[in-house]
Amino acid sequence: MKKLLRYIKGYEKETIIAPLFKMLEACFELLVPLVVANIIDVGIKNHDTVYIWQQGGLMVLLAVVGLASSLTAQYFAAKSALGFGTALRRDLFRHIDTLSYTELDGIGTPTLVTRMTSDVNQVQNGVNMTLRLLLRSPFIIIGALILAFGISPRLTLLFLVVTVVISLVIYGIMHTTMPIYRDAQNSLDKVTLLTCENYVGARVVRAFARQADELDTFTRTNDHLKHIQVRAGRISALLNPMTYLIVNLGIVALLWQGGMEVSVGNLTQGEVIALINYMTQILTNLLRMADLVVSVSRALASGVRVNEILNTATSMPDPAAKTLEPVEGAPAVAFEDVHFAYKGAGGESLTGIRFSAAPGETVGVIGGTGSGKSTLINLVSRFYDATGGKVLLFGHPAGAYSFAQLRRLVGVVPQQAMLFTGTIRDNLRWANPDATDEELWQALEIAQAAEFVRGKPGGLDEKVDTAGRNFSGGQRQRLTIARALAAKPKILILDDSASALDFATDAALRKAIKEQTVGMTVFIVSQRAASVQRADQILVLDDGALVGKGRHAALLESCPVYKEICLSQLSREEVEKTL
């Protein structure tokens, strides 16, 4: 938590002033019952109208001063909390930008989004509430106890007993209902799951005519949920009556004992009324505190989660090196006995990989799911560091390049064709912010996307909706290819990025890349034998090992795994035809 507290920096003044003024306001509120006691004991008793006016005026004054200090407190609390939240959010965002793929995989991007948004908001609200309210209620409770002690030390014991018993009741009820509410939440999750299943799987449910059974399951789940909720309701409905009962029992005892004290002259009538007032104030504030404790503990939990992210250090800091010149005659990519294991994984995902690709060469990478294809190309773009061996790009270790140079050197088209809100131009300029329109059109031509972009009324300025939803899967894929091409990388990686394209477009794309990007080393990762068969070099992966390396025809002869893959997709005659 200490780590989070430093975001108060720059707002220390506000952070101290806010609760101070809040306490001031509480002081004024605590004085009111004493003033009322004076009105009764002095003003009414002595029929002193001037005194009554004076004390009445004092009450108004207290109210005005109370309002002023309260407003001051709210203002500073808002400034401090929002300042805190903004700084925290800013730092968290920057911190996330330093995390490497290893950390991102471990935490998961959806989690990061929640941490950035709702968790930070919770913490911000928590700070705001703590400053405004959390100190106020305990202060009033303690103040009320002290003032009650000042009025009648003998009756203070009664106050202490009532305070303790109410606290215990509140704690007991919250403690009992908490697990029930957790049950209810689980049950509610099941309701959500069933709804989702039946919506997404509507075709299957109907194909098997299971609608009635599904409804039955849903009904039973809901009955169960209702049962839990009613049970929780029964217990939590105890809170108000129980505390009410205790406070009023306290008041009855107060009246009785107070009566005795008044009878012997230790106490006045007005003071009895003041004591009753303090008793009610204690109850109100204990209940308010219980509410607050729940919200603040929620904020604390969020704080812990945000802190987890901030405490996650990147395993791959930016080397921030000078621009490196390619080594004369070195291959574009060279793997020297490369091993790789994902963090926390039992075995290696890549073992002893060795190959080199000359500038301008097309490299096909093929293999089944989990064979290590994506891992291999992730090492080329240095999303991960090899755990053994060397990955060299143009003669330098991948780790020697600054991120800025590395990202311009290697262009990636990921499996998931993801676009961002904005225009087509914004999206194409992701890798190269300075690309001219001419360069963008060139990239679109190669990616087989120029035709449909030209067909859009806005052309390059055509709006792209969230996640590119207003484009078809195939269009999105071609735009992501153009995005990578627009930066004119020396190495281009196509990670199964033609899966949504029909065979004809796929073939045209490969042809265009081959002809129009002279000198570019292209990696084509695919499960389709047809997509890689014309590569200058095909890498065949099986269970993390490189089991074949060479051209299509040679591999068909020498590599059983490659042959198996080809035959599982094409008939024998067709395979022969490709030779």
Added chain:
Amino acid sequence: MSKKKQTKSGATIRRVLGLIRPYRGQVVLTLFLAALTVFTTLLAPVLTGKAVDFIIGPGQVDFAGLLKLAIAILVTIFVTAASQWLMGVVNSRITFQVVRDIRVQAFAHLEILPLSYIDAHRPGDTISRLTTDVEQFSDGLLMGFTQLFTGVLTILGTLAVMLTIDWTIALVVVALTPLSIFVARFIAEHTYSMFRVQSETRAELTSLVEELVGNEHLVRAFGYESRAEARFDTINEELHRCGVRATFFSSLTNPCTRFVNALVYAAVGILGAFSAIGGAITVGGLSVFLNYANQYTKPFNDISGVMTELQNALACAQRVFDLIDETPILPDAPDAAALPHGAGSVEFSHVKFRYVPEVPLIEDMNLTARPGQRIALVGPTGCGKTTLVNLLMRFYEINGGTLTVDGHPIDAVTRDSLRANFGMVLQETWLKAGTVAENIAYGKPDATREEIIAAAKKARAHSFITRLPQGYDTPITEDGGNISQGQRQLLCIARVMLRRPPILILDEATSSIDTRTEVLVQDAFEELMKGRTSFIVAHRLSTIKNADQILVMKAGNIIEQGTHEELLTRNGFYANLYRSQFAPA
């Protein structure tokens, strides 16, 4: 607010009341308890005030009277506590029962909604109607029950008691109290626009974060970090600016209403003191007034809170009702017979179909699939294979022509029996959260374990299932993370295998399956297709070439139809497709 909107919310209220009607006994009970609670709650301070009047000064304490009142107070507070608790219990019962009813009703409707609705609406929307909206509705309902009625009664009761004690002071309280509501409303109105700006900015920030942080891998891959940070900072600063304003101004409500209350309190104190001097009220009476003055604004604030909450609850209820009111599928014809498992012939005759009436799709489709034939569907992804599933299994209604299965027009038989004649295995596999065995038996819930295992063996799924940690009883997780895509497909095949339908709709794997599993799937498909009429969305040339008929589809339309040889001779789209894949570049 327009009149139309008002009548609409009126209709919503009537429907909500209709939902509550079955529990009217409990509603009457809770209303009675509310009245009782309010009565005794108001009585307690009066009794306390009277007790105070027995404690005047040294030697002037009437212990006998005090004792009587103490007993009376004890009885009162016990009654209050008991009836308040019972009221809470009854309220939560009513609420959660109503919630359960509305949820089940909505879910039941979900099962009869046409697929056209389901396809056109994202699941998140419907799910939030059944979860979040219903929750909000229940919260509002619960609050409405507990606070609206008691609030009104409290206001009236307090007023009555105050008037009986001293009407002048009562008038002052009545005149001043609404001030706090005006203040609260004034602040709410003036902060509304700030709040809107704040929530808009926050939404903007959230969507930026979702987009950038949600795709952090890409941000890093393209070196977009500094540009991302610049975009983020702009909105974050903006949020800071409008956030401080919105937070501060909205936090004014409590101090300001407290201030008004304090003024009322002071006024009551002064006036009461003068009345007490004049002998119009006792000191005890004054304490009752002070007590009431302290609490009089609470029910007002509660009620105004309830009003917003109720409006929100009604809006949520309306969203659920909207779902329930969606036109369901046409019921099966009254004389619809059950279609028995037949030989499996399918005939399309001049079938016309459009998803959107204005957009032509299938205008005149003719096809005869004889029992046991294989029909391959060929074309790019998204070419419209689902359309065929939609029509064959009557998920959508055809707009013209006839579609018959074994000679029966499909709209003349019951949907369930029609669908029982089909087995479908699609690439987008759907499995339930449940065990492997439960999923295989989904189409035949009474299947024995032996039958399930036999089906799994035929589907080539048995060997991987036995390697799972708990074999057939292994639970399949929500995202299916514990089994691969190919294995999921094998389970779907086993599911169909158990039902032995005469007609199949199969979807060949493209890229997501690993080679080894693909061989298994291919094997299982062969096993499944034996003696059955099959429609296959084909990606493998061998499947296409061996098919009895090929349907070439593009953008939802059938553009060519025939055997492999016929289509090659025609030298059209298919021939082009074939050459682009297999001819050298």
